[in-house]
Amino acid sequence: MISRLRLQPADVGMGMTSQRVRDRLIERLRGNGIVDERVLNAIRTVPRHQFVDEALATRAYEDTALPIGHGQTISQPWVVAKMTEALLESAPKKVLEIGTGSGYQGAVLAALGLEVFTVERIGELLRIARKRFRALGLHVRSKHDDGRIGWPEEGPFDGIIVTAAAPALVEALSAQLAPGGTLVAPVGGASGQNLLRLRKDAEGNIEQADLGPVVFVPLLSGMTDR
Numbered sequence: 001m002i003s004r005l006r007l008q009p010a011d012v013g014m015g016m017t018s019q020r021v022r023d024r025l026i027e028r029l030r031g032n033g034i035v036d037e038r039v040l041n042a043i044r045t046v047p048r049h050q051f052v053d054e055a056l057a058t059r060a061y062e063d064t065a066l067p068i069g070h071g072q073t074i075s076q077p078w079v080v081a082k083m084t085e086a087l088l089e090s091a092p093k094k095v096l097e098i099g100t101g102s103g104y105q106g107a108v109l110a111a112l113g114l115e116v117f118t119v120e121r122i123g124e125l126l127r128i129a130r131k132r133f134r135a136l137g138l139h140v141r142s143k144h145d146d147g148r149i150g151w152p153e154e155g156p157f158d159g160i161i162v163t164a165a166a167p168a169l170v171e172a173l174s175a176q177l178a179p180g181g182t183l184v185a186p187v188g189g190a191s192g193q194n195l196l197r198l199r200k201d202a203e204g205n206i207e208q209a210d211l212g213p214v215v216f217v218p219l220l221s222g223m224t225d226r
């Protein structure tokens with residue numbers, strides 16, 4: 001599945017972006033409870049250093065969030081792994097991401113062979129993320145919009161991943177979740193956020209679980225170019 005990626009020499013990396021350094025991150029994720037080999041393999045393969053500014057490339061395989069401009073961040077690899085793992089549990093085909101940001105999470109999902117739709121409210125971030133998807137040969141559908149409305153024309157989705165925190169779960173998004181689907185989203189405010197997992201059964205009943213504390217940038221309303 002990971003073979004969908006079209007890797008160039010710069011994607012393969014060297015020094016602090018080399019395979020050896022990336023493998024260290026994978027071992028760290030394993031040590032912190034990530035068990036799904038498909039997820040570990042996708043994170044090993046997708047060149048995270050291509051999703052941050054060149055000046056930060058040497059830090060790309062540290063398990064930390066990094067700034068991507070506009071006051072936003074590329075999520076910490078462990079968080080990306082955890083959310084992806086939770087999403088894969090319901091064997092999704094079609095998934096929606098809210099908050100494209102750098103494009104990294106979307107690229108990980110696409111590398112896993114999923115049909116990915118992603119929404120970003122900051123035009124400039126989306127333009128850069130689209131270039132990255134294209135360069136890696138990844139097919140990701142994206143739109144510039146306020147992701148709090150989801151993507152109703154393309155729904156329902158087997159999986160929905162929200163990568164910015166809202167004070168409460170967004171109704172419009174859980175409404176676009178297909179029966180049997182899973183939604184993962186950070187919920188909370190300045191006093192703390194938790195990663196919530198919502199599962200919708202065949203009858204449409206919703207079961208909620210708390211996957212633990214996380215730190216995300218806020219889910220904001222409206223859209224902007226920069």
Ligand code: SAH
Pocket residue numbers: 072073074075098099100101102103104105106119120121122125145146147148163164217218219220221222
């Ligand atoms: N998934 C991203 C994480 C980016 S941080 C990655 O892998 O890099 C969260 C992103 O959510 C930011 O880019 C921010 O602009 C975006 N965001 C915040 N509120 C949003 C909204 N209402 N709709 C769409 N995107 C939003």
